[in-house]
Amino acid sequence: MKVEIRYFASIREAVGVAAESVETKADTLAALRDELIALDAPHARALARGRALRMALNQVMCRESVSLQEGAEVAFFPPVTGG
Amino acid sequence: MSAASSATARVRIQAQDFDLSAEVAALRCGHAGIGAVCSFIGTVRDRHAATQGVAAVEPVLAMELEHYPGMTEKAIEAMIDEALQRFDIFDVRVIHRIGLLQPMDQIVLVAVASKHRGESFAACEFLMDYLKTQAPFWKKEQTQKGAHWVDARVADDVALARWGISVSNL
Numbered sequence: 077m078k079v080e081i082r083y084f085a086s087i088r089e090a091v092g093v094a095a096e097s098v099e100t101k102a103d104t105l106a107a108l109r110d111e112l113i114a115l116d117a118p119h120a121r122a123l124a125r126g127r128a129l130r131m132a133l134n135q136v137m138c139r140e141s142v143s144l145q146e147g148a149e150v151a152f153f154p155p156v157t158g159g
Numbered sequence: 160m161s162a163a164s165s166a167t168a169r170v171r172i173q174a175q176d177f178d179l180s181a182e183v184a185a186l187r188c189g190h191a192g193i194g195a196v197c198s199f200i201g202t203v204r205d206r207h208a209a210t211q212g213v214a215a216v217e218p219v220l221a222m223e224l225e226h227y228p229g230m231t232e233k234a235i236e237a238m239i240d241e242a243l244q245r246f247d248i249f250d251v252r253v254i255h256r257i258g259l260l261q262p263m264d265q266i267v268l269v270a271v272a273s274k275h276r277g278e279s280f281a282a283c284e285f286l287m288d289y290l291k292t293q294a295p296f297w298k299k300e301q302t303q304k305g306a307h308w309v310d311a312r313v314a315d316d317v318a319l320a321r322w323g324i325s326v327s328n329l
Binding site: 151 | 298
């Protein structure tokens with residue numbers, strides 16, 4: 077299935093793009109993260125396990141264990157620092 | 160966006176500055192039942208908090224604010240709905256600026272109207288604590304030594320936990 081991915085702040089800079097559309101077999105965000113880590117060095121660095129990373133599915137904060145659906149909008153970003 | 164819809168929207172994410180008096184006037188407009196308005200304004204400091212990787216205090220020349228268009232607005236709307244459930248308040252305005260800001264600039268406004276002061280004080284603090292760790296904004300500080308992303312603070316997670324919400328930002 078196809079999903080849309082967005083990256084923000086330091087994660088965006090580390091990946092090198094703000095958004096990308098990917099074809100995936102992943103059924104959860106965790107599996108998608110693993111697929112992306114395996115893509116290339118920038119993705120591996122940006123999404124590395126142990127790095128402080130938050131994520132959202134269809135613009136709602138979520139955990140990695142959440143299920144993916146066709147056409148989902150997934151976002152990866154660092155801890156937020158607004159206000 | 161028209162002036163009318165802008166004045167009544169509960170949440171605005173914008174590059175331009177805001178005027179506290181005008182926002183409070185719009186919040187109070189026509190509500191004779193309001194007896195208290197509590198507002199909080201966050202501003203850009205000229206020095207950063209001591210964070211890892213940044214040794215000495217280096218003056219902040221500018222601050223850049225990034226957000227997640229669409230999600231940021233939805234997240235704050237949901238926080239306001241939660242505040243309306245928890246506290247006896249009438250209405251809320253939240254304005255958060257994005258883009259390039261200078262020291263002393265206003266960053267964020269939270270204003271809450273209620274019958275009595277206690278509820279608006281509490282709701283205002285609740286909303287700021289919530290926004291700090293759950294609204295998708297990111298600050299990047301520029302100093303003479305370069306730019307760096309601001310680190311999230313454990314203290315902000317602790318502040319939100321006081322309200323019985325434990326969703327870690329770190």
